[in-house]
Amino acid sequence: MQSIKVLGTGCANCRATVALIEAVAREKGVAITLEKVESLPEIMRHGVLSTPGVVIDGRVVHAGGVPARSKVESWL
Amino acid sequence: MNLAAMDRSPGTRLGFWLAGLTLAGVLWVAAYSHLGEFADAVIGAFGLSRRTPFGEAVHFFFYDTPKVLLLLTGIVFVIGVVQTFFSPERTRALLSGRREGLGNVLAAILGIVTPFCSCSAVPLFIGFLSAGVPLGVTFSFLISAPMVNEVALVLLFGMFGWQVAALYLGMGLLVAIVAGLVIGRLKMERYLEDWVQQILSGQMAQAVGEQLSWLERLQVGAAHVREIVGKVWPYVLAGIGLGAGIHGYVPEDFMAAFMGREVWWAVPAAVLFGVPMYTNAAGIIPIVEALIGKGAALGTVLAFMMAVIALSAPEMIILRQALRPPLIATFAVVVATGILLVGYVFNWLL
Numbered sequence: 001m002q003s004i005k006v007l008g009t010g011c012a013n014c015r016a017t018v019a020l021i022e023a024v025a026r027e028k029g030v031a032i033t034l035e036k037v038e039s040l041p042e043i044m045r046h047g048v049l050s051t052p053g054v055v056i057d058g059r060v061v062h063a064g065g066v067p068a069r070s071k072v073e074s075w076l
Numbered sequence: 077m078n079l080a081a082m083d084r085s086p087g088t089r090l091g092f093w094l095a096g097l098t099l100a101g102v103l104w105v106a107a108y109s110h111l112g113e114f115a116d117a118v119i120g121a122f123g124l125s126r127r128t129p130f131g132e133a134v135h136f137f138f139y140d141t142p143k144v145l146l147l148l149t150g151i152v153f154v155i156g157v158v159q160t161f162f163s164p165e166r167t168r169a170l171l172s173g174r175r176e177g178l179g180n181v182l183a184a185i186l187g188i189v190t191p192f193c194s195c196s197a198v199p200l201f202i203g204f205l206s207a208g209v210p211l212g213v214t215f216s217f218l219i220s221a222p223m224v225n226e227v228a229l230v231l232l233f234g235m236f237g238w239q240v241a242a243l244y245l246g247m248g249l250l251v252a253i254v255a256g257l258v259i260g261r262l263k264m265e266r267y268l269e270d271w272v273q274q275i276l277s278g279q280m281a282q283a284v285g286e287q288l289s290w291l292e293r294l295q296v297g298a299a300h301v302r303e304i305v306g307k308v309w310p311y312v313l314a315g316i317g318l319g320a321g322i323h324g325y326v327p328e329d330f331m332a333a334f335m336g337r338e339v340w341w342a343v344p345a346a347v348l349f350g351v352p353m354y355t356n357a358a359g360i361i362p363i364v365e366a367l368i369g370k371g372a373a374l375g376t377v378l379a380f381m382m383a384v385i386a387l388s389a390p391e392m393i394i395l396r397q398a399l400r401p402p403l404i405a406t407f408a409v410v411v412a413t414g415i416l417l418v419g420y421v422f423n424w425l426l
Contacts, residue, residue: 009394011195040198040397041271049164049203050196064164064191065303068295 002076005035007043008052016066017052024069030076090291097294108146115139133324140235140316140365147234148227148305148312155226156300159191160293164200171217172207176260179213184252187220188245194222194391198398205268206276212260219411220252223386227308231361236368243422244378251382251414258410267403319366326370335372342376343419347412350383360384375422382415 004021008014018036025032037043037055046055050064056075115138124131167190171183192200197218204214224245233241268276288296335342364377392404399407 009195009198011193013193013195041275043199044202044275047203049168049200050191050193051199064196065299068299 002030002032003035003057004032004075005037005055006052007037007046007048007055009040009043010038011051013066014052017054020066020069021054021072024072025076028073028076032076086289086291090289090294093291093294104146104150107142111139111143114142129324131324133320136323136366137316137320140319141313143234144231144312144316144361145305145309147230148308149301151226151230152304153297153301155189156297156304157293158189159300160288160296162186162189162191164190164192164196164203167217168204168207168209171204171209171213174209174213176210176212176257179210180216180253180256180260181249183209183213183216183256184220184224184249187217187252188224188226190217190221192221192225194388194394197391197394201395201398202272202275205272210260211265212256212258214256215259215407216252216256219255219386220249222391223252223382224248225385227304228361228381228385235361235365240374247378247418247422248382248386251386251411251418255407255410255414259406262406264403264406267400269398269400272398315360315363319363322363322366323369326366335367335376337373337375337423339373339376342373343379343416343423346376346380346419347383347416350380351387351408351412352389353384373423374426375419375424378422379415379419382418383412386415387411 006014006018006021008017014036018034021032021034025034043051043053046053046060048060048063052062052066053060053064054062054067054075061075062071115135118138119126119131119135122134124134126132126135167186170186171179174182201214201218204217205211209217229241229245232244335346360381364381367377368374387408392408395404395407
């Protein structure tokens with residue numbers, strides 16, 4: 001099971017990213033654990049410069065803005 | 077290779093994008109060159125005359141709304157594509173290890189073309205510092221990025237011509253550079269919150285930016301248009317509506333009495349009003365245009381506009397998570413002072 005974290009302090013784009021990943025996972029029937037990380041020290045540990053960032057199994061795969069749907073599909 | 081597979085190849089899709097963009101460009105130019113006729117036709121259709129205040133206000137609204145929306149869409153798309161070449165990661169790499177002075181100049185310029193959202197201000201701030209970008213240089217970036225943005229420049233260009241846009245650009249950069257230099261000289265690193273200092277003293281993962289194809293860059297540009305124009309159009313309409321009201325009903329030179337250049341206290345009052353206010357450049361410029369049309373001095377109005385978009389209560393609250401109050405207060409005072417001086421210089425020069 002993939003463990004996905006969305007890094008962001010609660011702006012609209014971060015919520016949209018969480019919703020998008022949930023929707024794609026449901027469509028493809030992929031089991032994931034999705035976690036929203038809002039604490040700044042925790043976000044900074046991953047070294048992203050712009051939020052929302054997406055971390056899969058400990059690796060940063062995206063930073064800055066809502067990812068494209070096709071990109072999310074390629075992750076899952 | 078069958079046809080369906082060919083249709084989906086990136087080369088073909090890039091071709092479609094380029095053809096679509098060319099068509100959009102032609103339509104854009106055609107529309108932009110017929111703005112006056114469009115507004116005349118609209119008030120004609122309603123049986124109004126520009127000689128009445130109401131007719132003049134309606135004409136203003138139907139001239140400015142398509143003009144601003146066209147300019148916004150065009151430039152936001154271009155900037156969206158340009159920004160794909162200047163990811164925050166790349167900008168950080170360009171700035172890391174720079175000394176103050178040249179570093180501040182570069183940071184202020186990169187602030188214009190690097191994508192920036194105030195909700196990312198803290199991660200960006202810490203990310204820059206952790207890569208060895210000096211505090212003052214980081215501040216030059218943080219001041220320039222929201223203030224000298226593409227939306228502000230486009231609207232100033234569209235409404236007042238390139239001289240005013242260039243002046244705003246130059247003055248905005250100057251405020252960002254000088255304020256960053258001053259903050260750097262004050263050696264305020266100790267006013268960062270403890271958790272920030274801990275991160276800075278340890279090792280931090282340095283994420284790298286991704287490589288994009290031209291197709292992806294164009295798609296980013298289109299997404300940028302959807303995001304920015306989709307977000308600001310209600311402000312633009314509200315701003316132009318208010319501007320139209322002022323344009324039609326407020327007497328000529330009404331503003332000169334308290335926003336004219338002879339009024340020495342107008343600039344500080346404009347900055348004081350502007351700092352806590354928060355809107356984006358798109359919402360404020362139509363009001364700015366209407367105020368200037370009624371005799372308000374350009375420096376006063378631009379100082380107000382800079383104060384509104386460069387300093388805002390929400391941004392201070394976000395930065396408070398990483399900065400202690402003395403540093404936030406210094407930041408606000410230094411930038412406000414810079415804007416104040418710019419306002420006076422503008423009024424004195426023009």
